Amino acid sequence: MELQGVSVLVTGAASGMGKASTLAMAGAGAKVALFDLNAQALQTAATEVSGLAVACDVSSSDSVEVALQQVIAEQGCPRVLVNCAGVGTAGRIVSRSGPLPLDDFRKVIEVNLIGTFNVMRLVAAAMLELSALEPDGVRGVVINTASVAAYDGQIGQAAYSASKGGIVSLTLTAAREFASFGIRVMTIAPGLIATPMLLGFPQEVQDSLAAQVPFPKRLGQAEEYARLALHIIDNELLNGEVIRLDGAIRMQPR
Numbered sequence: 001m002e003l004q005g006v007s008v009l010v011t012g013a014a015s016g017m018g019k020a021s022t023l024a025m026a027g028a029g030a031k032v033a034l035f036d037l038n039a040q041a042l043q044t045a046a047t048e049v050s051g052l053a054v055a056c057d058v059s060s061s062d063s064v065e066v067a068l069q070q071v072i073a074e075q076g077c078p079r080v081l082v083n084c085a086g087v088g089t090a091g092r093i094v095s096r097s098g099p100l101p102l103d104d105f106r107k108v109i110e111v112n113l114i115g116t117f118n119v120m121r122l123v124a125a126a127m128l129e130l131s132a133l134e135p136d137g138v139r140g141v142v143i144n145t146a147s148v149a150a151y152d153g154q155i156g157q158a159a160y161s162a163s164k165g166g167i168v169s170l171t172l173t174a175a176r177e178f179a180s181f182g183i184r185v186m187t188i189a190p191g192l193i194a195t196p197m198l199l200g201f202p203q204e205v206q207d208s209l210a211a212q213v214p215f216p217k218r219l220g221q222a223e224e225y226a227r228l229a230l231h232i233i234d235n236e237l238l239n240g241e242v243i244r245l246d247g248a249i250r251m252q253p254r
């Protein structure tokens with residue numbers, strides 16, 4: 001799909017891989033709408049790409065419905081959705097202080113899994129108004145973001161890995177359901193990417209994580225995610241699959 005003049009929506013767009021995606025899409029000529037909870041950082045990110053900043057909570061039905069209406073009114077219905085909003089809150093299922101509070105688990109599922117589903121369902125429904133493009137009848141593309149934690153969950157990642165496993169499992173179902181609409185659904189499962197989510201760890205932790213990557217032996221860059229997102233948009237045969245973007249890392253228990 002040619003991105004020149006196309007409306008694109010990116011969630012979690014104020015930071016990390018979401019922000020890198022907005023830069024890549026805008027660089028390809030797209031009109032970019034940015035969703036994030038962090039209104040201040042969102043405005044800064046939107047200014048960089050002359051995009052439309054709409055502060056919203058991806059896990060709230062009302063919040064996303066209102067935000068999406070604004071996008072449709074101001075720049076047209078998105079043909080591309082890149083779902084990057086997420087939280088990485090950690091906690092053992094049972095620790096010295098007792099069982100993980102259920103609300104801690106619920107919060108991560110709410111943002112990562114339900115938030116991804118929420119934006120996808122509303123945007124896909126809106127995409128039905130778009131014309132199908134020649135030659136294959138593509139209407140739109142949805143790119144979700146899982147994690148290698150969906151497969152190799154670390155100690156303390158119960159909620160996070162469960163939320164990302166849900167996104168992995170959703171991919172084929174959504175692609176099959178949306179096939180008759182001409183909407184493709186793909187998921188990227190990043191490994192260790194140098195974004196604020198990871199750069200908050202002490203340097204020695206970052207170094208030890210990077211040393212676990214077989215090749216290249218370094219943290220990934222948010223731009224590498226954005227480049228894969230651009231390729232997924234361009235390559236129409238990619239559908240219903242999860243791509244690990246991880247330098248072959250298979251996280252070991254620790």
Ligand SMILES: NC(=O)c1ccc[n+]([C@@H]2O[C@H](COP(=O)([O-])OP(=O)(O)OC[C@H]3O[C@@H](n4cnc5c(N)ncnc54)[C@H](O)[C@@H]3O)[C@@H](O)[C@H]2O)c1
Nearest residue numbers: 012015016017036037057058085086147190192193195197
């Ligand atoms: N960084 C990594 O190593 C890594 C690895 C695997 C997967 N991921 C996933 O990639 C995605 C992007 O992560 P990142 O590393 O760029 O993180 P990041 O923290 O830099 O960006 C995430 C953004 O999501 C926003 N957000 C959080 N909750 C939200 C909500 N309820 N509504 C709207 N926006 C919300 C945050 O404000 C933030 O701007 C996340 O889903 C994350 O789980 C990250």
